[in-house]
Amino acid sequence: MTDRLDPAVAAVRKAVRTAVDASVHSGHLAVAVSGGADSLALAAAARFVTARNGIRLHGLIVDHGLQAESLAVAEKTAGLLRELGLDEVRVLRVDVTGKGGVEAAARRARYTALRDALPAPDALVLLGHTRDDQAETVLLGLGRGSGPRSIAGMRPLDPPWLRPLLDLPRVTTRAACHALGITPWEDPHNADPAYTRVRLRAEVLPLLEDVLHGGVSDALARTAAQLREDTDALDQIAENLVPHKGNTLDVEELAAHPPAIRRRVLRRWLLAAGVPELTDQHLRSVDALIGEWRGQGGVWLPGGLVAERAHGRLSLTASA
Template sequence: MVRASSRRDPDAVLAVRRAVRRFLDEPECARRLRQGELYVAVSGGADSLALADAAAHAGRRRNVRVRAIVVDHGLQPGSAEVAERAAETARGLGVDEARVVPVTVSGPGGQEAAARRARYAALRAQLPEPNRLVLLGHTRDDQAETVLLGLGRGSGARSLAGMRPLDPPWGRPLLELSRSVTAQACTGLGVRPWSDPHNSDRRFTRVRLREEVLPLLEDVLSGGVAAALARTAAQLREDTDALDVLAEELAERAHDGSALDVEVLEPAPPALRRRVLRGWLLAEGVPELTDAHLRAVDELIGRWRGQGGVWLPGDFEARRSRAKLMLNASRPTTRGD
């Protein structure tokens, strides 16, 4: 992450700065800057260093203090030194403050998932108030990988919609830029990014997508795949948001205390019904919902034959009784009313 002497590429630097400026001009982002602070997650890689420079540049123009947060996952020998160099480089790029936050990576789901949980928890813990904004360096390539992961796992439209540009407190201003642009921007800034060995370790699914699957798709489909996947994600987000609004209106009419009115839900399209059911079940504390769970509960509305209740994670039971859908913390019954 030391200063490099390579040929400058000011166009890439300007592209990243322009993307961050436009993102921060959005009303919700501007509202979150009113306290005069902006946070940026920095790993030392090209994406985050280019982002740190652009954030610092925008901060000076807006009279906003920019604070870089470097999370040290402690997964590799020398990680503390790598984190300190990343913080030092961020300071050299103009951020007002850079701090290193060490974390312990543990828990279910594999190392990738555990590291992600620890990182996001550490970033959130650094915020003095929840209404602040943390910029993340995800690019169009990251978005394409996320969409492919969702497609391969059959996770539904929400996963295929990818990462949101603004998902408070997280902000992702670089989703329309490729990873090559951030690398060129670092050349233009004269810094040499750190290359995380985990990013080339093919034990991790995302690495194999990046190095094997996406290049093959680009070759077979004659290029433009990452951009096409990102466009698809944006279109699905718009559709999903529209369906969510309709589902909220349906839920308001269907709620009857802690139960749902089946007569209100039954005429609605299944996609809207399942959105209402998902919100209801999560609000009631049902954990780890899957598509299969939602479809089984929806059959109590759309394919009612007097069947018994549906068992759900957490020892909950969804059952239908007298045109009401109810949720009990008990074992399933053998037959509905």
């Protein structure tokens, strides 16, 4: 493997080194590897960086068991990681069950398995999301009318997750693998037009690039970063207004804030009280107790709680 002068390898290493230097304070680091180009380039760069500062690098591969060849892909990927010299490599077998589509269930199972496999309580897990993934997430969110939380995209650091490649395009990880002599696995899903994301990638983004004369992924990633700054600021303001757990809310005080703040306060208040799976509809109904008050009754919430307004205060009680 001759990689010293390759610019793609250098770019991936630089991104990983910057992220590791800024955020890794543990002697252990994990890297989640699907076998695709992004996470293999990430793992190779992480090995290079951690070898220099004595951090133990753990490779984690999730086998969702959804395709006949999934175990073989996982074992082959494990072999590649061992060749790269990772300190420990584990294949995590998960059962994909539960609500929603298979994709969503697989994602839930994957993140749970990765969290459970953390090599130390303060260890982080590197993920190989690139700038293109970020751009696709933002564009999908815009097209679906999602809220700012979705359009703000993925965070570079969201413990235990660390995403060093969010500023790099996918072509760089492919080029890095090529330069290192690593053959990535091509997920057949990535070519299946039945998936919205695949069509967005293959049809929509190239057209947008053409119409806008390039730079679209970079621009969408910038939009996400700006929105993150704004939403973080609003979140911080709301955070300071949330009463301690179990306390009621003063309606007049809340009504003085714009909806963007008010709903954030309500969301935090309800989540802290243990309301599971809070939907936007629930939040709007509780908010209506403030903004559209006409003496309506309580709002029934998941988890057996009811939000009620009485004597100028909002309270939560267990439903009978």
